[in-house]
Each structure stands twice: as C-alpha cells, then as structure tokens.
Amino acid sequence: MARVLVVGGTGLAGRAVTNEAVGRGHDVIVASRRVPDDDSEQYVLGAVYETADVVSGDGLEAVLEGVDVLVDTTNGSGRTAAHVFAHGSQNLLHTAARFGVHQAVLLSIVNVDQSGYSYYRAKAAQERVYRESPLSTRILRTTQFHDFVSSIFARGKAGVIPAPSKTSFQPIAVSDVARLLVDAVDGQGEEDSTLTVGGPKVETTRELAEQWKAATGARGAIVPVRLGGQLGTFLRAGSNLVPDAALPGIDYATWLSSNAA
C-alpha cells in the first residue's frame, strides 16, 4: 500500500478521492489550507489531515515527507485560479521532487487547452507544469461533474431556472472520477500520459434542467440563456463533450435520485 497525499482533499473531488484511497487501504494524508472538524462532512475517517498552502508553500515540506504518490485536486476561482493552478503546482511539484516523491496524478478538464476562458487557461498552464515536471505524472481529464451541472440550475433567481442555450453536457459522477484517479495512484495507465473520460450520456442542457427540476421539485420556468464569453463559445462548440470516451458510470438521472436534496 502507498503513502498518498491528496492535495485539496477537503474539496468535492478530493473528498471522493480520499474515501476511495482509504477504502483501498492506502495510507492517506489530506492537505489543504484548512483542516476540517472531525464531525464535518469533509472529514473522512482513516485519513490524516494537515494544513498546507500550495501558493505560499507553507506546510508543503512537512506533508510531502515520505509520500509515494500525490494527487492534486486543488481548485481556485477568479484570480486565485492562476495562482493555485500555475504557481501553486510549481511549488508543489518542485518540493515533491526535492523530497523524492516519484508519482503525481492531476485532475483536469477535457479540452481545457482549447479555450481562452481564463480559468481554462490557468488549468492548461497547470497541466504543462505537470508534464514538464521530473515526476512520473498521470493526468485525468474529465467532463463536468453532475454537481457542476446542478449548480447552474440552482443559481437561478426569481422563479427562473437558467439553461444555457445550444449547449449539452456529458456529466460524470465524482465517485467515478475518484475511482479512476486512485487507479492511476495504483499505477494503472501509462506513465506520463493523459487519460480523457466523459460521463455515460450526452444530454442537452434543457433535458438536464428538466430532470433537475423534477428531482428537486424546484418551482420556476426553465429559461434558455445565452452564455457569453469564451466559456459560452467553448460550450456551444461542444468542446466539453467526448462521446467517444464515455464511461459506463452513474448518469445524471441516477445521481439525482440520491443527490437531489
């Protein structure tokens, strides 16, 4: 069994990875800027929690000591995305190399290098940091999570459920993503490779909104909205979809049946 460091392991994807890795018997350390209370939903029994900040570098040396494999599920928004993804990854991987860590696994997004959307540019820069690092790296690119799609609909106000027009999604369950990430920890797949996977089904955003509305009992009309900017262009081009790389996992309707609340 390996000593596995999950950086960003208190987040949505990181928690699922931590659960999966603990379940497979790995010795798991979770690093993030804040340590969760042991009665919070972020806390996974069996993992060890430590504070570390990839941007400032605080705490990195201590958490990397003796680690065999690191998994990066950090995130940032707005301007912090660039700090976390590019600068933070550089700090993390340089320190990891100094401490003799041999393997790294990164969670990324399908076709992230094909958009000028600032968040995606930062993620693409993060992928480059991993590819150029001396560690053996495995990058997993996935489509959007079921949770992400739901958050679009839940963001609506005043009786409106926004559904970006002329777009589709191929959402994937975070638990399916976590399984693949821990497969990579366990050495599956080529070293220094990128694996691309999508959820089991491509559905229009309208179809997904209808399922979300029925499952949550939300009131309001599903209203098509034109998403502006580079993200809108990316989505309308269908660049977020990888139908040839569909994973036979949990589809949106099944996921909603236990997560709609």
Ligand SMILES: NC(=O)c1ccc[n+]([C@@H]2O[C@H](COP(=O)([O-])OP(=O)(O)OC[C@H]3O[C@@H](n4cnc5c(N)ncnc54)[C@H](OP(=O)(O)O)[C@@H]3O)[C@@H](O)[C@H]2O)c1
């Ligand atoms: N959402 C999607 O549909 C989707 C699809 C494919 C790939 N992804 C990728 O999946 C990754 C994880 O996304 P998520 O939604 O699970 O993220 P999340 O829930 O926002 O969690 C982010 C994690 O990163 C930690 N973190 C943030 N800044 C940090 C720093 N400076 N140093 C150390 N830890 C830091 C956070 O903890 P603290 O704040 O306590 O530090 C938290 O543990 C992202 O890189 C995203 O691009 C997302």
